[in-house]
Amino acid sequence: PGGAGGTQGRPSHRLSIDENGPVALAAQVHSDGFRAALVGLGGRIVATAPGKVTVSADPAQVLGAVVGAGAALLAETGRRCVGAGLAVPSAVAEPDGT
Structure with missing residues (x-):
């Protein structure tokens, strides 16, 4: 059988992202x-604060x-922050995932 001819x-x-554009604050x-x-x-990671x-x-x-820490990084880099994300550890109960 012949294949369907598609276009x-x-x-x-x-899209291209300006490497010197705005940033998001990410924290764990x-x-x-x-x-x-x-x-x-x-x-791309632009700057980081001390890990410990x-x-x-x-x-x-x-x-x-x-x-x-985020404010200090923004002051050092002169960047504009357009968002933030925070990751925190937490116990997860199985099997319902809560």
């Missing part, structure tokens, strides 16, 4: 500290430290 669709638009909190980074919209910083058990203090 190529409309070409995709190509651990039991023994946190790490913060500025990530360009293309996925003692953190308090108080979530508000931890978040304040992360925000402070």
